[in-house]
Amino acid sequence: MAKDAPPRWDRRMQQRLARGEAAALGELYDRFAALVHSQAHRMLDDEDAADQVTREVFGYVWENPEAYDPKHGPMRSWVARLTHRQAVRRLRGAHGEAEGAEAKAEAWSEELEHRVLKATAAARADYIVASMPAPLRAALELAYVQRRDYRQAASDLGVTGDEARRRLRLGLQLLSTANTRPSADSAPPGYGPTP
Amino acid sequence: MNQGQGDGARDGEHPVERRIPGPRAAADDWDCLPPAAFGSSEPPEPPGPPFSHRVLKSLLGAWALAACSAEETAAVEEHLTSCAPCADEALRLRDAVGLLHTDGTLDLDPMLRSRVLEGCLGRRPARIPVPSWAAPYDAETARLDALLRDIGDSEWHAPVRLKWFEGERQVNRRTTVAGVIGHLMAVDGLVSTALGLDDPLGEGGRPVSPTERTESFWASARRPPTRAVRAPWRDQSHTLVRTVSFAGVQDISVPYGGFALPLHDSLLERAFECWVHGGDIADAVDYPYEPPASAHLHDMIDLAARLLPATLAGRRRAGLAGPARHLVTAGSPGRSLHLEVEGRGGGDWYIALDSPAALGSPAHTVAQVALDGVEFCRLVAGHVSPVEAAAGQEGDREAIRDVLCAAASLSRL
Numbered sequence: 163m164a165k166d167a168p169p170r171w172d173r174r175m176q177q178r179l180a181r182g183e184a185a186a187l188g189e190l191y192d193r194f195a196a197l198v199h200s201q202a203h204r205m206l207d208d209e210d211a212a213d214q215v216t217r218e219v220f221g222y223v224w225e226n227p228e229a230y231d232p233k234h235g236p237m238r239s240w241v242a243r244l245t246h247r248q249a250v251r252r253l254r255g256a257h258g259e260a261e262g263a264e265a266k267a268e269a270w271s272e273e274l275e276h277r278v279l280k281a282t283a284a285a286r287a288d289y290i291v292a293s294m295p296a297p298l299r300a301a302l303e304l305a306y307v308q309r310r311d312y313r314q315a316a317s318d319l320g321v322t323g324d325e326a327r328r329r330l331r332l333g334l335q336l337l338s339t340a341n342t343r344p345s346a347d348s349a350p351p352g353y354g355p356t357p
Numbered sequence: 358m359n360q361g362q363g364d365g366a367r368d369g370e371h372p373v374e375r376r377i378p379g380p381r382a383a384a385d386d387w388d389c390l391p392p393a394a395f396g397s398s399e400p401p402e403p404p405g406p407p408f409s410h411r412v413l414k415s416l417l418g419a420w421a422l423a424a425c426s427a428e429e430t431a432a433v434e435e436h437l438t439s440c441a442p443c444a445d446e447a448l449r450l451r452d453a454v455g456l457l458h459t460d461g462t463l464d465l466d467p468m469l470r471s472r473v474l475e476g477c478l479g480r481r482p483a484r485i486p487v488p489s490w491a492a493p494y495d496a497e498t499a500r501l502d503a504l505l506r507d508i509g510d511s512e513w514h515a516p517v518r519l520k521w522f523e524g525e526r527q528v529n530r531r532t533t534v535a536g537v538i539g540h541l542m543a544v545d546g547l548v549s550t551a552l553g554l555d556d557p558l559g560e561g562g563r564p565v566s567p568t569e570r571t572e573s574f575w576a577s578a579r580r581p582p583t584r585a586v587r588a589p590w591r592d593q594s595h596t597l598v599r600t601v602s603f604a605g606v607q608d609i610s611v612p613y614g615g616f617a618l619p620l621h622d623s624l625l626e627r628a629f630e631c632w633v634h635g636g637d638i639a640d641a642v643d644y645p646y647e648p649p650a651s652a653h654l655h656d657m658i659d660l661a662a663r664l665l666p667a668t669l670a671g672r673r674r675a676g677l678a679g680p681a682r683h684l685v686t687a688g689s690p691g692r693s694l695h696l697e698v699e700g701r702g703g704g705d706w707y708i709a710l711d712s713p714a715a716l717g718s719p720a721h722t723v724a725q726v727a728l729d730g731v732e733f734c735r736l737v738a739g740h741v742s743p744v745e746a747a748a749g750q751e752g753d754r755e756a757i758r759d760v761l762c763a764a765a766s767l768s769r770l
Contacts, residue, residue, distance in 0.1 A: 181484065182482075182484030182485055183484070184486045185495075185602045187474060188470075188474060188595075189595050191470055195465060195469070200465075204458075213466070216469065217472070217473050217476045217477075220474075220476075221477050221480050224478075224481055225480055287456035287457070305422040309424075311419070311424045312419040312424045312425055313426075324415065328415060330419050331415060331418030331450070334417075334418045334421055335446075338449045338450060
């Protein structure tokens with residue numbers, strides 16, 4: 163719901179936040195909290211850390227609404243990007259504290275980069291699922307969550323078996339792009355350019 | 358992880374030796390294995406019609422999700438040993454399945470919202486704050502919306518039985534989850550129109566009483582309401598919170614047909630209804646649903662306590678309550694019932710028994726009722742009868758009965 167927010171909503175929200183309207187902050191939370199929290203949770207695998215990232219992201223947006231540039235894409239992407247950045251910072255921070263001798267540091271950082279990569283792919287995948295066309299998402303959900311085979315999924319969706327197969331394959335093809343970007347810092351597809 | 362993935366692709370259609378392990382199970386645990394995968398006594402050998410390359414390719418997604426028949430699975434896996442492009446795609450799609458997960462966005466702690474917003478406002482105070490009297494409405498609509506976000510399409514049609522008291526009897530009305538949201542939207546529309554905003558029921562000649570508005574909304578729908586009702590309901594509640602944040606609206610009164618409430622009480626009443634019906638919906642779809650934050654619950658109980666003396670007087674006029682005993686001059690303390698509410702949102706209230714113009718007073722207490730805050734709210738919501746309400750009672754029997762019945766009579770559709 164409320165996925166492809168019209169740019170008008172984004173710009174108006176930005177203005178209201180800049181004006182210091184607490185009601186706008188509530189609406190912002192209602193629209194994006196699930197995205198922020200689930201993405202942070204996916205990356206950090208920790209409830210408290212995800213809560214903390216959620217606070218940080220909304221705190222940042224509330225204090226710096228002017229940092230959003232509508233020309234660089236929807237507010238949703240911006241918020242996702244902030245979440246990613248904050249979660250990566252937290253991963254790095256946690257490792258930084260644990261860091262000991264110089265020799266160990268390198269092994270740590272390698273493992274850390276691996277974790278950041280995995281977490282980034284996971285978060286990107288969630289974002290892709292959330293923003294893919296609804297018919298593809300519905301087909302994937304039937305097959306994956308409800309464990310329907312493609313014929314059952316086809317009849318649930320009221321489409322042919324051919325169409326159900328097509329949707330499952332297309333959905334997974336889209337999802338597989340989450341694994342293709344190598345750099346930990348690169349923005350997930352659809353996030354727009356990094357600031 | 359996928360080193361060497363590119364090599365096969367460059368070999369084009371040449372047969373490749375590697376054998377790709379079968380797809381992982383769709384979700385974490387299978388209760389039972391897919392039929393005929395194992396343990397079938399018949400060999401899966403003779404596939405009926407041979408599959409074309411095009412069909413096999415189209416099956417790759419379903420194969421990766423373990424969502425095709427045993428026969429198709431076998432055919433796909435056979436094909437993957439001899440077709441490199443398909444083998445590559447199969448690997449890619451199967452890895453993509455690993456990125457799916459089921460725990461999704463469920464269980465976002467509903468209390469996190471107030472913590473996050475508080476944190477934000479601590480860092481940068483609002484120039485246009487949400488008034489404290491609108492906070493319960495803001496919180497309850499957000500909580501209900503979070504529940505609605507998590508329920509599936511079919512659950513919107515789950516039956517819900519709305520209960521309330523009419524006269525002395527509990528009555529009920531059957532609707533659906535979507536019908537309940539339509540009800541909330543139609544009645545919230547009273548506040549919208551009082552504020553000069555659009556009426557969700559449309560323009561002109563709309564009924565004023567909550568019940569008539571709800572019936573009108575239900576009757577005007579050509580088809581049973583669906584989850585499509587969520588967006589307009591939510592838009593309206595967001596608009597209300599935004600609008601009341603601006604100055605110049607505090608003195609507005611909201612007409613309810615037979616009576617009117619000041620704007621801040623009206624929003625409190627709407628918050629109460631939102632919680633109560635959120636609970637009805639949660640019961641219908643088998644979700645947990647907590648009572649409001651204790652400060653908000655306290656305000657809701659306080660509103661009911663403030664409405665009781667006038668309600669009692671109305672019932673007395675209708676012959677539903679015992680006669681007044683000691684009339685006092687307006688503004689003086691009169692015979693009172695001590696309402697002691699325990700637990701979350703609790704406190705002490707003194708309900709003037711003989712006239713709404715009298716002041717409730719500890720010194721003039723003739724009876725005492727003690728009950729839990731949530732139980733009191735269930736009584737006010739008409740979910741439990743005055744006789745069944747688990748309340749400790751002491752003192753004037755008639756006063757206790759009249760007050761409990763008056764509390765139940767605050768309920769309506």
